[in-house]
Amino acid sequence: MDGFQSLAGRLLVAMPGIGDPRFEHAVILVCVHEPEHAMGLRLDAAAPSVDLKSVLARLDMPAPDAAAGRPVRAGGPVDTERGFVLHTDDWMSHDSSLAFGDGLALTATKDALMAMTDVVSGPRRSALHLGYAGWGEGQLEDELGDNVWLTVDPDLDLIFDGDHDGKWSRALTAIGVDAAWLSSQSGRA
Numbered sequence: 035m036d037g038f039q040s041l042a043g044r045l046l047v048a049m050p051g052i053g054d055p056r057f058e059h060a061v062i063l064v065c066v067h068e069p070e071h072a073m074g075l076r077l078d079a080a081a082p083s084v085d086l087k088s089v090l091a092r093l094d095m096p097a098p099d100a101a102a103g104r105p106v107r108a109g110g111p112v113d114t115e116r117g118f119v120l121h122t123d124d125w126m127s128h129d130s131s132l133a134f135g136d137g138l139a140l141t142a143t144k145d146a147l148m149a150m151t152d153v154v155s156g157p158r159r160s161a162l163h164l165g166y167a168g169w170g171e172g173q174l175e176d177e178l179g180d181n182v183w184l185t186v187d188p189d190l191d192l193i194f195d196g197d198h199d200g201k202w203s204r205a206l207t208a209i210g211v212d213a214a215w216l217s218s219q220s221g222r223a
Contacts, residue, residue, distance in 0.1 A: 040067040041174075043135020045186040045193075046074065047205045050216045052182055056111050059202040062167050063120070063193060065132070065140050072169040075109040075120055075140075077193055078201040081164050082108075089117065089162065090147060098151050105196060109163030117164055119146035120193070121157035135188055159194040184209065 041064045048060040062074040086104035090097035109118055123131075123139040127149075131141040139157075149156035169177070177183055186205050197204075203213045 038069050041072070041185060042067045043138060043188055045077075045188055045205055046183040047186055047202065049182055049184060057167075060167075061192070061201045061205050062110070063135075063138075063188065065120075065134055065138075065166075067174065070171050072174040074167045075118060075163045076107065076167060078198045079108040080198055081106040084164075086147075086150065086162055090151075093144065093147070095144060095147060100153070101151050104150075105161075107161055107163045107198075109165045110167030112166050112168045114165035116142065116166075117147070117162055118142050118166060119150060119160055119162055121146065121150070121160035122190070123157075125149050125155065125157035125160075137190075138188070138193075159190060161194055184211070 044064050046060070046062040046064060048057050048062075052058060052060075059078065060076055061078045062076050064072060064074040066073040084106050085102060086106060087097045087099075087101035089106060090101055108114070119141045121139055121141065123133050123137050126133065126139055127141050127143055127145050130143045131139045131146070133139045146160075147162065150160045150162065178185070184206070186209050189208060192201060192204055192208070206213050206216075
C-alpha cells in the first residue's frame with residue numbers, strides 16, 4: 035500500500051455517533067498497524083467483576099495480595115477470554131514481548147502476569163486487558179477516512195491510569211477539542 039503510515043503507538047478516539055455501541059466514547063491504543071491488519075486495546079473500559087488476583091487464581095498462578103483489587107480492562111470485543119499485558123518496555127520477555135510506540139510493549143504470556151506483581155523487577159507501569167479490537171485489511175483506513183476516529187499522541191498517564199470515565203474527554207482535550215462541540219454526524223466536506 036503506497037504511502038502507508040503505521041499508527042502503532044497512537045491513540046484512536048471515537049467520534050460521537052460512531053455507529054457501533056461497543057466503541058461509544060472509546061479510547062484505543064493501536065498496538066499493531068500493518069497494511070493487512072490492525073490491533074489495539076481499549077483503555078477506558080473495565081472488565082466486569084474481575085481483578086488481577088482472580089485472573090491469577092483462575093490460571094492456578096500465585097496471586098499476591100497486591101493483585102487484589104487491581105483492575106482488569108476490557109480490551110475489546112474480539113477474543114475476550116485472551117489476556118494481553120500492556121506495559122512499559124523497561125520489562126520485556128525476549129521471546130514474546132512486542133515493543134511498539136515510544137516505550138510501550140505488549141506481552142500475552144503468564145510471565146508478564148507475574149511481572150505485573152513484581153515491584154522490583156517488573157514493568158514500571160502495566161495493565162491487563164481481556165480481548166482486543168481488530169481491523170482487517172484497509173478497514174481502519176476506511177474508518178479514518180469516514181471520520182469515525184481521531185488520532186492522538188499517546189500519554190502514559192492516559193494509557194495506564196484508572197480514570198476510565200474521563201479518558202475520552204481527556205484525550206480530546208489533548209488535541210484541543212472540547213467534547214461538547216462535537217456532533218454525532220460525520221461526513222466529508
